[in-house]
Amino acid sequence: MVFDTRLLSGIGAVSAVVEAGSFARAGEAMGLTQPAVSRAVARLEERVGVRIFNRSARAISLTDEGRSFYEAVSPLLAGIQDAAVRAAGNRAVVRGRLRVNVDGTFGHHLLSPRLGEFLARYPELAVDVGVRDRMGDLVGDGFDVAVRFGEPEPSSLKARLLLRTRVVTCAAPAYVERHGQPRTPQDLSHGQHHCLLIRNDATGRPYDWELHRGKKSVAVAASGALLVTDTGMLLGACLGGAGIAQLLDIYARDLITAGRLVHLLQDWSDETFPLYAFHHASPIVPAKVQAFLDFVSEIAA
Structure with missing residues (x-):
């Protein structure tokens, strides 16, 4: 079977839009124009047969089908990126941008005093930390991992007791x-x-x-x-x-x-x-997510 490279391009565009929050900012991150990003997403929607984004003049959001699709493919996309880094012989596998969702207790009292140590350990990694009262939609909001106190509610996310x-x-x-x-x-x-x-x-x-x-x-x-x-x-x-x-x-x-x-x-x-970490459920855990999970387990010990 011949692999359709446009499929991977469309998945990358969807991931960029979710992380950036708009087609325009996704285009800037990818070095493309906004229409080019829109076309890539439209081709993917046509290929998979579902509408991935709700679009309005003021905002975009994942549809229910788009959320399920993104939750399934985003860890695989991160795995491809990690494989490419390994193949290039680069030891700094933990790289890119990691988006973390935390509650105030963990963020203020445990994470922030140790973030410098984490960044020094992985110099090619950039971290965005969002402190929120509730975890919300981890997938739709573009977060890679969340850390929250309290018993987990039923969801498709993978929960790890810290x-x-x-x-x-x-x-x-x-x-x-x-x-x-x-x-x-x-x-x-x-x-x-x-x-x-x-x-x-x-x-x-x-x-x-x-x-x-x-x-x-x-x-x-x-x-x-x-x-x-x-x-x-x-x-x-x-x-x-x-x-x-x-x-x-x-x-x-x-x-x-x-x-x-x-x-x-x-x-x-x-x-x-209890303190739990949450991430997308997939057999492939991106290196940057695994590094963060190991780090928070270390500082919470």
Whole structure:
């Protein structure tokens, strides 16, 4: 069978449009005119028999069929690029542009302090990091990989568990000096302490508080005057002595060790929260994605 090179050209054009967000910017990245990119995509749509993009005067987006097609072929396209690099004898297989989707907790407290190390390790790699409250459409938004806290929702993406970190109850020394320490989980209920709450984006309500000791869990009717949507704000308010917060041990432990936070109810700190990495499900994982997965596993250990 003779391979139709126009098929590969069309797939490359689709990938460029998804990553760039427009036909014009895709053309600039590929060294082509906007009409040339449009023709390549149109030929591919005709060849595969589906409409890949919804087009309007103001925006473009993948159709459902286009999303499924792109999700299937983009890792294969990246694999071809990696194979070409290896064939050329270039040792720097990890190259190109990696688009990463992260939540604020991971991005601010774990990833950003170590990004310089990652970039130094792979000097031919450029990284775009998007900090978002929700993962959204990884394929349609052109991201290669995402890292999020919380249990994964059903999807076609490949989910990789990186770690489970404890949930710890903390307050600043200044708060403890003014209000004392809770001695039991029940001491946190019914307004006996100022609890700092964070909103669950999925429900619009504050996250419920639970404290765990072994297999036993106790629900806490936490209440307080401050409700935030960002973990950075939650941590800052806790450090400032505004109240008691439930934080993740992975970023709170150094502050506890330094004496800037007090770990309260230490016997009730057995609840854990997972951190997952997500990428397109394919037998071929692009080298740049695999490098990032290995790196975040390393820094999360």
